[in-house]
Amino acid sequence: MIQLEHVTKTYPKASRPSLDDVSVGIEKGEFVFFIGPSGSGKSTFVKLLLHEVTPTRGKVIVNQRDVTSMRSWKIPSFRRSIGCVFQDFRLLPNRTAYENVAFALEVIGKSKAVARRVVPEVLELVGLGGKEHRYPNELSGGEQQRVAVARAFVNRPLILLADEPTGNLDPDTSIEIMRLLDRINRTGTTVVMVTHDSNIVNQMRRRVVEIDSGRIVRDQPRGVYG
Amino acid sequence: MRFRYVLSEVLVGLWRNVTMTVAMIITMAVSLTMLGASFVLYRQVDQMKTWYYDRIEVSIFLSKDITDAQRQNIDASLTGDELVRSVEYENKEQAYTKFRELYADAPDLLSAVKPDQLPESFRVKLKDPQQYQLVFDKYKNTEGIDDIVDQRKLLNKIFDILGAIQTMALVAASIMAVAALMLVGNTIQVAAYSKRREVAVMKLVGASNWFIQSPFVLEAVVAGVVGAVLAFVGLVLSKWLLIDGSLQTLNQLLTPVHWSTIFATLPLMAAAGALISAVTAWVTLRFYIRV
Numbered sequence: 001m002i003q004l005e006h007v008t009k010t011y012p013k014a015s016r017p018s019l020d021d022v023s024v025g026i027e028k029g030e031f032v033f034f035i036g037p038s039g040s041g042k043s044t045f046v047k048l049l050l051h052e053v054t055p056t057r058g059k060v061i062v063n064q065r066d067v068t069s070m071r072s073w074k075i076p077s078f079r080r081s082i083g084c085v086f087q088d089f090r091l092l093p094n095r096t097a098y099e100n101v102a103f104a105l106e107v108i109g110k111s112k113a114v115a116r117r118v119v120p121e122v123l124e125l126v127g128l129g130g131k132e133h134r135y136p137n138e139l140s141g142g143e144q145q146r147v148a149v150a151r152a153f154v155n156r157p158l159i160l161l162a163d164e165p166t167g168n169l170d171p172d173t174s175i176e177i178m179r180l181l182d183r184i185n186r187t188g189t190t191v192v193m194v195t196h197d198s199n200i201v202n203q204m205r206r207r208v209v210e211i212d213s214g215r216i217v218r219d220q221p222r223g224v225y226g
Numbered sequence: 227m228r229f230r231y232v233l234s235e236v237l238v239g240l241w242r243n244v245t246m247t248v249a250m251i252i253t254m255a256v257s258l259t260m261l262g263a264s265f266v267l268y269r270q271v272d273q274m275k276t277w278y279y280d281r282i283e284v285s286i287f288l289s290k291d292i293t294d295a296q297r298q299n300i301d302a303s304l305t306g307d308e309l310v311r312s313v314e315y316e317n318k319e320q321a322y323t324k325f326r327e328l329y330a331d332a333p334d335l336l337s338a339v340k341p342d343q344l345p346e347s348f349r350v351k352l353k354d355p356q357q358y359q360l361v362f363d364k365y366k367n368t369e370g371i372d373d374i375v376d377q378r379k380l381l382n383k384i385f386d387i388l389g390a391i392q393t394m395a396l397v398a399a400s401i402m403a404v405a406a407l408m409l410v411g412n413t414i415q416v417a418a419y420s421k422r423r424e425v426a427v428m429k430l431v432g433a434s435n436w437f438i439q440s441p442f443v444l445e446a447v448v449a450g451v452v453g454a455v456l457a458f459v460g461l462v463l464s465k466w467l468l469i470d471g472s473l474q475t476l477n478q479l480l481t482p483v484h485w486s487t488i489f490a491t492l493p494l495m496a497a498a499g500a501l502i503s504a505v506t507a508w509v510t511l512r513f514y515i516r517v
Contacts, residue, residue, distance in 0.1 A: 079432035090430070092423055103424075106231065107433035151431070 001159065001190045002026040002049065007058035009044050017056070018044040020214035026192065028158075031185045033201050034194045035225060036211035042194045045211070046163050049192070050082065051075050063158055080108055083152030083160045083189075087167035089144045091136045097123060097147045098132040104151045118154060126150045126180055142173035149180055153189070160184055162193040166200060174200060198225035235441035236448060239417050246413045247449060253406040254453025258499050259460045260399030262491035266461070267392040269487045270480065271385055277481050279355045282377040283314075286348040286365065289372040296370030297346075304348060307364075309357055314349040318342055345372060403502065406453075410446050410506040417442055418514045425515055438515060443507045450503030454496040461488055 004024050010017040018041045026032050034042050047053045048060050051067050060067040063081055070078060091100050101122060102115040123132055126146040136144050145165060152160055162181060166174035178200055185191045195201065201208060201224060208223030209216060218226065240247045286304075288297065304313045316324075322341040329335050352361060358376045365371055418425065428438050469483050 073435065076429075076432045076434045079430070084430050090423075090427060092427060103427065104431040107428045107437055108431060109434075109437070155431070 001028040001030070001063060002192070003059075003061040004048075005059040005061070007048065007055045007060060009041075009048065009053060010056045011053075017214050019048070019055075019211075021058070022211075022214070022216055023058075024209060024216060024219065026190060028190055029185070029188050031182070031191045031204070031206045032193070033204070033206060033208045033223075034192065034211060035196060035201060035208060037196065040211045041214040042211055043163065046161060046194055049159075049161060050079065050084070076108075080155055081158050083155065083157035085145070085148050085152050085160070085162040085165045087164040089136070089141075089148045089168075091144055091147055091151075093136050096133045096135055097128060097139065097143075097150075100136070100147055101151045101154050104154055108155070119150075122150045122154045123147075125153075125183075127176075140173070141169050142176060145169060145173075145177055146180065149177070149184070153184055157189065159190045159192065162191065162195075164195055164197075165193065166195065166197050171199060175203070178204060201225040232441050232444060236444045239421075239441060239445045240448065242420060243413060243416055246409070246416060250406065250409040250413050250446075250449045251453045251456065253402055253409055254450055254499055254503070255456035255460065257399050257402030257406050258454050258457035258495040260395045260402060261498060262457055262461050262495050263464075264392045264395035264399060265491055265494055266483060266487055267388060267395065269490075270483060271388050271392070274388075274481050275385065278381050279378070282355055282381060283349045283351050284358060284361055285375045285377070286350060286371055287345040287373045287375070288347060289370055290345065292346070292370040300348065300365075300368060300370060303368075304350060304365075307361075309352055309354075309361055311351045311353045313351075316347050316349055318344050318346055321345065321347065407502065407506050410449070410503050411510045413449075414442050414446060414507045414510045415514060417445060418511065429515075435515075439508065439511050442511055443504050446503035446507035447500045450499035450501075451496055454492070454499040457495050457499075458492045461491055 002025070004022055007019055007022045008017050009019045020041075022041075022045075034045060036042050044053065048055060048067070049062060051070060055068060058068075062078075065078065067078070092103065095103060098119055101119045102112075105115045105118065106112070120129075120132065123129060126149050128143060128146050128150065131139065131143065134143075136147070139147065145168075149160075149165075160181070165181070166177055169177065174197065181191055181193065182204070205222045205224070207221045208218065208225070210218035210226060286300070288300070301313065301315065304310055318341045321344040322339075325339065325344060326336055350361070352358065355378055358378060362374050362376070365374060425438060465483060465485070465488050
């Protein structure tokens with residue numbers, strides 16, 4: 001599903017590479033944690049998968065498509081196969097929970113009728129039934145992140161990419177979000193989660209890939225934070 | 227659905243930033259008025275050239291002491307000349323009549339001039355008015371000819387003036403166009419900034435570039451077209467109030483400006499306005515909304 005082959009990424013003006021000859025493979029349906037301290041290259045990894053940056057050397061293959069050599073006009077349709085969740089939720093403040101999720105459908109050309117059918121379903125799935133018409137500032141942090149997850153999942157992407165999704169949440173709420181991601185994983189969606197939340201990694205007991213100074217230092221199935 | 231989405235985005239976008247929108251439309255309108263005016267002038271000069279060149283003559287003034295034989299000699303060689311289309315002889319009396327018509331509002335001048343002070347002349351129309359120089363060279367040393375005057379030379383002064391006005395209008399149009407370009411660029415930047423959250427989410431979920439950019443580009447195009455319509459209204463008003471109004475006396479000198487010429491400026495200005503805005507907006511977005 002995701003394949004990095006000897007990927008090196010050096011930003012302009014940086015003295016050392018953010019990722020240094022990294023090779024890693026993720027199978028369809030896996031749940032993988034990427035852990036490591038700040039500045040270890042985790043975010044670069046996420047940006048590479050989304051084609052926000054291109055590797056200096058090496059190949060990135062997502063869903064059998066070589067992202068490295070992808071033409072720029074193909075990127076939007078490529079991104080539709082990846083759902084994204086971030087630490088800061090990235091919701092539109094002037095739209096309700098329903099509208100935030102529906103927006104993601106509308107801007108890729110789905111009709112309002114499709115949105116009316118699909119959006120309540122996915123909001124129900126993330127546990128926000130009955131709160132469709134609340135605005136983000138009327139929802140708790142955990143609920144906002146659920147809206148973000150719903151938005152990421154509404155297109156049924158093959159991959160769900162979560163960049164520190166629990167970074168702004170308290171431990172109990174974090175566990176609820178993790179349960180949600182776990183449930184999404186069980187539908188067959190590959191989940192890649194970047195985090196430095198040791199509690200969560202230790203509780204989930206899934207595959208752990210540890211990055212330090214741009215290199216993979218550990219890759220173990222059913223791992224702990226270390 | 228998509229069309230309605232784009233339309234509402236465009237209107238909301240223009241309204242959110244209304245002072246900038248107005249500034250953009252006004253500059254665009256002034257610039258396009260200049261462009262339209264220079265187009266009208268261009269058409270006008272063209273039209274005047276064909277109109278006048280059809281009528282202008284080369285005047286061959288004869289010396290006072292010309293003999294009948296010399297006169298007949300000149301007449302014969304002009305009539306037989308292959309460059310010449312027609313020859314007309316004008317005696318002193320005829321010249322005086324024309325002179326009186328021409329200076330009817332200057333009685334002092336009229337009373338000072340007597341018929342026999344005016345020279346006789348041949349009024350010659352050429353097959354091709356451009357070939358004046360050949361005729362001049364051929365006849366300048368002929369006995370009995372005092373002076374050869376090409377009316378085209380006088381006309382060229384008028385055309386030079388009109389051409390200068392046209393150039394000035396084009397220069398003004400280009401300067402205003404630069405200002406309009408900057409305003410369009412700035413407006414698009416502000417619009418893109420005020421919608422940066424939406425744009426970020428759209429990119430994230432994989433909306434196509436076309437879908438993200440079209441509302442911004444259309445915003446600029448709408449402003450450009452509104453500017454063109456205002457410019458057109460301006461030209462119609464100036465035709466109505468100036469050319470057909472206070473400047474009507476000039477119509478004896480200039481050929482009349484037809485309404486069709488004025489109407490032809492509308493598609494020209496609309497296309498120029500829309501194209502300039504669209505390209506500027508698109509280029510601006512290239513820098514501000516990267517994939």
